[in-house]
Amino acid sequence: MSRTLISLSHIRKEFANGTVALEDLAMDVREGEFLSLLGPSGCGKSTALRLIAGLADVSSGSITWPSGGSAKSDIGFVFQEPTLMPWASVTDNVYLPLKLKGLSRADALPNIKETLDLVGLSDFAHVYPRELSGGMKMRVSIARALVTEPKLLLMDEPFAALDEITRFKLNDDILRLKAARNVTVIFVTHSVYESVYLSSRIIVMAARPGRVVADLAVDAPYPRNEDFRATAAYAESCKAASHALHGAMAAHDHM
Amino acid sequence: MNAQSLFSRYGLPLALAIAIIGWWEWSVWYNAIPPYKLPSPSGIVAALIKDWPVLSVSMWVTLQTTLTGMLLAFAGGVALGVLLGMFKTAENMLFPYAVVMQVTPVIAIAPILLMYYSAPTVVLMTAFLVTYFPVLSNTITGMRSTDRGLEALFDLYGASAWHRIVLLKLKTALPYILTGFRIGGPLSLIGAVVAEIAAGTAGAGSGLAYRIIESTYRLNVPRAFAALLLLSLMGIVIFYAIVFVSHMMLKDWHESAMKKER
Numbered sequence: 001m002s003r004t005l006i007s008l009s010h011i012r013k014e015f016a017n018g019t020v021a022l023e024d025l026a027m028d029v030r031e032g033e034f035l036s037l038l039g040p041s042g043c044g045k046s047t048a049l050r051l052i053a054g055l056a057d058v059s060s061g062s063i064t065w066p067s068g069g070s071a072k073s074d075i076g077f078v079f080q081e082p083t084l085m086p087w088a089s090v091t092d093n094v095y096l097p098l099k100l101k102g103l104s105r106a107d108a109l110p111n112i113k114e115t116l117d118l119v120g121l122s123d124f125a126h127v128y129p130r131e132l133s134g135g136m137k138m139r140v141s142i143a144r145a146l147v148t149e150p151k152l153l154l155m156d157e158p159f160a161a162l163d164e165i166t167r168f169k170l171n172d173d174i175l176r177l178k179a180a181r182n183v184t185v186i187f188v189t190h191s192v193y194e195s196v197y198l199s200s201r202i203i204v205m206a207a208r209p210g211r212v213v214a215d216l217a218v219d220a221p222y223p224r225n226e227d228f229r230a231t232a233a234y235a236e237s238c239k240a241a242s243h244a245l246h247g248a249m250a251a252h253d254h255m
Numbered sequence: 256m257n258a259q260s261l262f263s264r265y266g267l268p269l270a271l272a273i274a275i276i277g278w279w280e281w282s283v284w285y286n287a288i289p290p291y292k293l294p295s296p297s298g299i300v301a302a303l304i305k306d307w308p309v310l311s312v313s314m315w316v317t318l319q320t321t322l323t324g325m326l327l328a329f330a331g332g333v334a335l336g337v338l339l340g341m342f343k344t345a346e347n348m349l350f351p352y353a354v355v356m357q358v359t360p361v362i363a364i365a366p367i368l369l370m371y372y373s374a375p376t377v378v379l380m381t382a383f384l385v386t387y388f389p390v391l392s393n394t395i396t397g398m399r400s401t402d403r404g405l406e407a408l409f410d411l412y413g414a415s416a417w418h419r420i421v422l423l424k425l426k427t428a429l430p431y432i433l434t435g436f437r438i439g440g441p442l443s444l445i446g447a448v449v450a451e452i453a454a455g456t457a458g459a460g461s462g463l464a465y466r467i468i469e470s471t472y473r474l475n476v477p478r479a480f481a482a483l484l485l486l487s488l489m490g491i492v493i494f495y496a497i498v499f500v501s502h503m504m505l506k507d508w509h510e511s512a513m514k515k516e517r
Contacts, residue, residue, distance in 0.1 A: 054410075055411060075411065077407075083405050085423075086508050087507075088508075096412075097408075097412050100414045101412065130510075130513075
């Protein structure tokens with residue numbers, strides 16, 4: 001078993017309005033895995049991601065990096081929306097994390113070019129976001145998250161707003177990128193099929209209060225492609241994940 | 256742009272102008288109205304040419320104070336707006352006074368200021384006073400309009416306060432600030448003219464508004480109209496200069512500066 005990259009224990013998150021988003025959440029994220037957090041809306045999966053990224057503070061409990069590393073320097077984050085700066089070209093959007101770290105544009109350029117190449121946007125380096133399709137904007141967002149070469153990539157339902165064709169394409173892309181950059185991924189989604197297709201492990205969460213209810217391994221080997229969707233192993237994993245998800249949901253819960 | 260839309264965009268207003276000026280010229284001539292009652296358009300142009308040495312000096316005076324007041328107000332409005340946009344306590348403390356300065360009619364402030372300061376200084380001050388407020392309030396709104404996701408991104412990468420202002424907040428605020436300029440810029444001319452009129456012939460000023468008053472006292476009505484014409488032209492030039500600069504700054508990315516395609 002590979003080393004633990006990040007470890008969450010006894011995490012509780014209560015918002016100012018009294019809502020308990022997470023209660024006694026524990027999980028270990030292992031180096032190199034593709035971990036999905038699967039659950040209905042309100043189960044705190046996005047909150048967990050924000051806590052890991054240091055964008056919100058835990059009410060109690062701890063988040064540690066046993067093998068060294070920190071939220072500041074080793075995390076890339078892809079939000080639900082592409083959240084690009086409309087006034088900056090694709091290149092400058094991808095340059096932003098490096099600029100904030102104090103790197104000059106000239107020094108950063110080779111890295112930016114390589115990352116844009118990786119997401120297939122080399123031809124759009126000087127284009128402004130408004131000229132791009134939704135899928136392409138999301139690729140820019142992914143390039144921006146990867147340009148700092150993070151150990152851990154956090155993705156918060158990044159493809160939820162995209163059409164199915166684009167979504168399948170980006171699913172394949174993200175698997176390819178993960179392999180190319182050897183990055184650990186935590187992927188938040190409410191799609192059973194997406195989580196099974198992408199993940200090596202799925203943590204199923206339930207709401208009110210947000211907690212872990214199942215931890216499922218998806219053993220099918222990488223690389224995976226469209227054929228994987230037609231295999232018995234895929235169907236089996238989808239069934240297991242669905243079952244865990246529905247078991248987790250009380251009668252009054254909504255997806 | 257095709258010929259038809261060119262005609263409706265420029266041809267129609269021009270035709271209207273020619274018709275009105277023509278009718279004006281004809282009425283003055285036909286009714287033999289003396290120039291001290293109503294000068295003809297040709298008489299105004301003649302006065303403009305004849306009095307150009309006097310009027311050009313006045314125009315320069317008004318233009319200089321207006322632009323100085325305007326640019327100071329732009330800079331001051333943005334600087335204060337950034338401060339108030341960043342710190343809620345500063346806004347709570349200072350904004351009411353900014354409002355008081357804005358809502359008090361500048362024409363009422365001018366005579367009081369004239370007791371303490373020289374006429375050119377007061378002209379500058381009133382130009383500033385009427386201009387800074389739209390810039391200030393637009394800047395504050397702009398500074399507050401940043402995308403939450405981008406804020407989170409800046410948090411994630413531990414951005415410094417300076418980077419956050421320059422790379423995120425000011426960029427977001429830019430379209431708002433430019434709108435403030437577009438509202439405030441032409442107001443600066445009004446502020447300057449109001450102060451020149453308040454200073455009147457008693458003042459040492461020699462701006463265009465002063466020329467208008469002086470000319471009406473002397474019944475040199477064509478010259479008064481010529482000075483008015485110059486003031487209008489100045490306002491137009493200031494407005495379109497701002498529109499142009501604003502367009503150049505936003506044309507690459509902001510929806511307001513985009514051509515519609517269909």
